[in-house]
Amino acid sequence: MSKSSIPAGGLSSCEQTLAELLKEYPSVVTVVVQWGDQDIYQHVNNAIYVKYFETGRISYFNLLVEHMGQSKLSMDYRKPVTYPDTLTIGVRVDPKSIKSDRFDQECRIVSHKFECITNEGRATLVCFDHKAKRKIAIPKEFLEGISHLEQLNANPSWNSTSVGFNPKL
Numbered sequence: 001m002s003k004s005s006i007p008a009g010g011l012s013s014c015e016q017t018l019a020e021l022l023k024e025y026p027s028v029v030t031v032v033v034q035w036g037d038q039d040i041y042q043h044v045n046n047a048i049y050v051k052y053f054e055t056g057r058i059s060y061f062n063l064l065v066e067h068m069g070q071s072k073l074s075m076d077y078r079k080p081v082t083y084p085d086t087l088t089i090g091v092r093v094d095p096k097s098i099k100s101d102r103f104d105q106e107c108r109i110v111s112h113k114f115e116c117i118t119n120e121g122r123a124t125l126v127c128f129d130h131k132a133k134r135k136i137a138i139p140k141e142f143l144e145g146i147s148h149l150e151q152l153n154a155n156p157s158w159n160s161t162s163v164g165f166n167p168k169l
Contacts, residue, residue: 017115018088025090025108026149027060033085043080050075053107053121056089060105064145068125071102075121079114086112093146094122101135102126103146 022028031052039045050073061068081087090108097104102124109119127138 014112014115018110018112021110021117022088022090022108025092025106027056027063027091028088029056029059030086030088031055033081033083033087035083038083041080043082046075046077049077049109049119049121052087052089052109052119053091053123056091056107056109057105057123057125059089060091060149063149064142069128070123071126072124073121074123075107075119077119079111079116079118081111081114081118084113087118088112093150095150097124098138098143098146100137103138 033044037044037048053073053075057070088110090110092106094104094106105123105125107119107121107123108117109121110116111118127136127142128134129136
């Protein structure tokens with residue numbers, strides 16, 4: 001299927017819900033909930049959501065071919081997720097948070113089974129020179145890449161791919 005096409009017959013109800021809930025997120029990746037992600041209470045363990053956020057964050061950076069270090073993370077839990085389910089994770093940069101050496105990313109996790117937002121999170125990311133072991137200014141090219149990726153979000157098109165529904169391909 002072409003990356004710019006919508007499946008024949010349009011989007012399913014779940015796909016439409018995902019598209020609406022994640023329309024402001026330029027990077028979207030889908031993960032399948034594993035049975036082992038659950039805790040003794042038979043819902044996904046809170047620590048696993050941090051792993052999902054990390055998956056979304058790395059997906060975002062893979063679009064820019066650059067990586068940043070995480071210095072802070074917060075997560076709001078709205079609804080327990082249970083096995084079996086599939087989750088789609090959207091990640092974006094908060095433009096108001098951009099400083100010379102850091103910025104915040106926002107994450108939204110949506111359940112396919114419940115067709116709702118289950119978690120939202122925020123991480124502060126810092127540009128770091130690993131050889132010199134110090135913070136550095138965010139490279140201009142990287143900021144331009146973020147700007148380009150986020151502007152693509154203004155006119156999203158949702159597509160079915162092997163990993164889920166990705167806007168702006």
